[in-house]
Amino acid sequence: xxxSPLAGVCFSSLGVAxxxxxxxxxxxxxxxxxxxxxxxxxxxxxxxxxVTIIFFVMRVIPGDPVTSELGPRASExxxxxxxxxxxxxxxxxxxxxxxxxxxxxxxxxxxLIFGNRPIVDELSERLPATLELIIPSAALAIGxxxxxxTFAAEHRKQWPDYLLRLFSVVVYxxxxxxxxxxxxxxxxxxxxxxxxxxxxxxxxxxxxxRHTNILIIDSLISGNWPALLSALHYLVLPTLTLALILVGVxxxxxxxxxxxxLVQDYITAARARGILERVVVYRHAxxxxxxxxxxxxxxxxxxxxxxxxxxxxxxxxxxxxxxxxQRIGQRDYTAVQSAxxxxxxxxxxxxxxxxxxxxxxxxxxxx
Amino acid sequence: xxxxxxxxxxxxxxxxxxxxxxxSAVDDVSLEIRRGEILGLVGESGCGKSTLGKALMRLIxxxxxxxxxxxxxxxxxxxxxxxxxxRQFRGRNIGMIFQDPMTSLNPIQRVVEHLIETIRTHEPAVxxxxxxxxxxxxxxxxxxxxxxxxxxxxQLSGGMRQRVMISLALALNADLxxxxxxxxxxxxIVEAQFVELLQQLCRDLDLAILMxxxxxxxxxEVADRVAVMYAGRMAEMGSACDVFKEPLHPYxxxxxxxxxxxxxxxxxxxKMEGSPPDLVSPPPACRFxxxxxHMMPVCSKVQPDFxxxxxxxxxxxxxxxxxxxxxxxxxxxxxx
Numbered sequence: 178x179x180x181s182p183l184a185g186v187c188f189s190s191l192g193v194a195x196x197x198x199x200x201x202x203x204x205x206x207x208x209x210x211x212x213x214x215x216x217x218x219x220x221x222x223x224x225x226x227x228v229t230i231i232f233f234v235m236r237v238i239p240g241d242p243v244t245s246e247l248g249p250r251a252s253e254x255x256x257x258x259x260x261x262x263x264x265x266x267x268x269x270x271x272x273x274x275x276x277x278x279x280x281x282x283x284x285x286x287x288x289l290i291f292g293n294r295p296i297v298d299e300l301s302e303r304l305p306a307t308l309e310l311i312i313p314s315a316a317l318a319i320g321x322x323x324x325x326x327t328f329a330a331e332h333r334k335q336w337p338d339y340l341l342r343l344f345s346v347v348v349y350x351x352x353x354x355x356x357x358x359x360x361x362x363x364x365x366x367x368x369x370x371x372x373x374x375x376x377x378x379x380x381x382x383x384x385x386x387r388h389t390n391i392l393i394i395d396s397l398i399s400g401n402w403p404a405l406l407s408a409l410h411y412l413v414l415p416t417l418t419l420a421l422i423l424v425g426v427x428x429x430x431x432x433x434x435x436x437x438x439l440v441q442d443y444i445t446a447a448r449a450r451g452i453l454e455r456v457v458v459y460r461h462a463x464x465x466x467x468x469x470x471x472x473x474x475x476x477x478x479x480x481x482x483x484x485x486x487x488x489x490x491x492x493x494x495x496x497x498x499x500x501x502x503q504r505i506g507q508r509d510y511t512a513v514q515s516a517x518x519x520x521x522x523x524x525x526x527x528x529x530x531x532x533x534x535x536x537x538x539x540x541x542x543x544x
Numbered sequence: 545x546x547x548x549x550x551x552x553x554x555x556x557x558x559x560x561x562x563x564x565x566x567x568s569a570v571d572d573v574s575l576e577i578r579r580g581e582i583l584g585l586v587g588e589s590g591c592g593k594s595t596l597g598k599a600l601m602r603l604i605x606x607x608x609x610x611x612x613x614x615x616x617x618x619x620x621x622x623x624x625x626x627x628x629x630x631r632q633f634r635g636r637n638i639g640m641i642f643q644d645p646m647t648s649l650n651p652i653q654r655v656v657e658h659l660i661e662t663i664r665t666h667e668p669a670v671x672x673x674x675x676x677x678x679x680x681x682x683x684x685x686x687x688x689x690x691x692x693x694x695x696x697x698x699q700l701s702g703g704m705r706q707r708v709m710i711s712l713a714l715a716l717n718a719d720l721x722x723x724x725x726x727x728x729x730x731x732x733i734v735e736a737q738f739v740e741l742l743q744q745l746c747r748d749l750d751l752a753i754l755m756x757x758x759x760x761x762x763x764x765e766v767a768d769r770v771a772v773m774y775a776g777r778m779a780e781m782g783s784a785c786d787v788f789k790e791p792l793h794p795y796x797x798x799x800x801x802x803x804x805x806x807x808x809x810x811x812x813x814x815k816m817e818g819s820p821p822d823l824v825s826p827p828p829a830c831r832f833x834x835x836x837x838h839m840m841p842v843c844s845k846v847q848p849d850f851x852x853x854x855x856x857x858x859x860x861x862x863x864x865x866x867x868x869x870x871x872x873x874x875x876x877x878x879x880x
Contacts, residue, residue, distance in 0.1 A: 453665065
């Protein structure tokens with residue numbers, strides 16, 4: 178079996194995570210090391226519980242894949258044949274273990290509506306698209322949010338502070354799809370600067386050889402610069418939309434945390450040692466203020482995924498979110514189950530990583 | 545003209561901006577600290593002694609500001625320096641030790657990082673390795689083994705942390721150390737060790753130390769000279785011997801009488817503490833007059849100067865000064 182792009186993406190993201198874990202493990206104290214081991218081991222039962230819940234919830238929600246596939250007037254014999262084909266005639270625990278072993282083998286079954294297309298193949302197109310959207314959005318939101326929040330804290334009760342606070346409330350309250358539509362109408366259709374749907378120019382797409390399905394990486398690998406430019410061009414509006422949804426929370430949280438750290442004794446003490454004000458704010462205060470922000474990143478990840486669903490739908494971005502919405506509409510049970518499993522597992526892994534970053538940043542955390 | 549003073553503050557005033565208006569936290573205070581001496585600055589909570597300590601380093605920040613005065617440090621008026629020049633003075637020439645060693649070290653920086661950062665801020669030419677060696681040397685002199693350098697602050701005891709604070713204050717051979725309530729959070733035994741260390745450093749390095757505290761007993765034990773503040777003003781200053789044996793100001797007299805119960809006393813007497821509106825409209829003239837057992841008519845009308853009563857012993861009280869003629873004969877009945 179050749180390695181599918183999905184496996185490639187899974188392994189490379191896990192690889193990045195593992196590199197970080199290794200770094201923290203080597204740099205960290207004995208206590209931190211045992212914490213990392215414990216936290217990683219704890220993630221396994223957490224993932225198991227998650228997929229178990231997904232499996233059983235999918236079976237108790239109203240509706241039945243056979244009926245939705247064949248229609249209410251199909252004969253019992255046809256239904257039975259379909260059940261057999263899908264493995265639904267087997268005892269529930271057998272189905273459960275088949276599902277679990279499928280996840281381990283990265284074999285998530287086949288789509289109910291698109292012939293016998295393996296779900297894994299579909300996800301290996303969809304997941305990279307979502308990663309390509311959420312990683313830059315999250316980076317943009319966190320980076321800008323923290324900097325703007327710190328800037329506002331530094332200028333507390335002056336006009337930059339008031340403006341940034343107003344801005345963060347406004348963007349936080351705007352619905353994603355509305356913001357997306359406004360961008361499409363103004364920057365997209367109105368000024369014609371940015372494309373409003375899809376991931377890349379369809380003509381350029383033909384010339385691009387796919388490896389990971391993350392188009393930026395693929396075009397870099399093959400040195401296809403027009404493809405890179407086009408991919409970035411198509412990325413601007415969806416990324417901006419998703420990033421703006423998140424940035425408000427990060428501005429407000431960074432601001433309040435920096436304000437709180439700036440009145441701490443060790444800040445006054447650092448000033449009393451003649452440390453440069455810039456260093457006091459951006460090293461002493463910000464690094465302490467970032468600790469709770471890191472925790473928020475873990476919590477906001479699910480908001481990011483939810484935002485991705487809406488953003489992808491608005492911008493016809495062929496990612497996981499759009500996939501999930503479509504397949505729910507089409508009652509493609511295996512597809513929905515698989516997509517939710519991927520979402521749940523990524524939330525589990527991200528929360529594990531943020532916990533470890535937290536422990537790594539804050540030497541006071543008791544393991 | 546060379547003098548013995550390491551630092552001399554002249555008519556220093558600090559005001560805080562509050563909703564109710566400007567509040568005088570430090571009002572027209574003068575003091576000097578000489579080489580090789582410990583000056584104990586005592587007073588109740590909220591009397592402005594910590595603000596005065598910070599003002600000497602120009603560490604007063606918005607919404608407070610130094611409104612008046614000069615700070616002479618070895619012939620230079622610190623008030624005329626730019627912010628950046630002043631910053632270079634801090635840490636290099638003046639070191640400060642704070643009240644709570646638990647919170648005055650950056651919790652996510654190792655001890656050695658604090659020291660290296662401080663050394664390299666003031667001497668950028670020093671390499672990391674040299675700064676590390678100096679840091680090890682510094683803490684070693686203060687009785688902390690060099691293998692604790694890689695610890696985080698929370699891994700050290702309170703006494704050790706306070707010694708780390710001293711090492712930071714001394715990292716660049718400062719001439720003046722301001723210890724702001726530096727022993728308040730230490731237990732009695734550690735406090736005694738800490739104070740002994742300060743005395744020893746003061747002798748060995750010929751330092752000037754300003755010890756800000758509300759612990760009268762401690763001051764009596766270690767200070768060479770004592771300054772007493774009340775409601776933002778200097779009430780009395782003199783050698784420890786004079787002040788404790790023969791207190792002049794009625795406030796000092798009361799304070800000394802209250803030594804065993806000094807913490808109770810704070811609760812009962814101090815209305816101004818923590819409530820700015822009270823400081824917005826302090827009692828007129830001598831701020832102690834409403835509580836003074838020797839109150840005279842002049843006390844609520846004219847502020848007495850802070851001047852010499854006997855030798856080096858100064859106080860701001862009409863009991864030791866000539867009352868202006870127009871108030872000499874004022875009696876209860878004659879007002880009508």
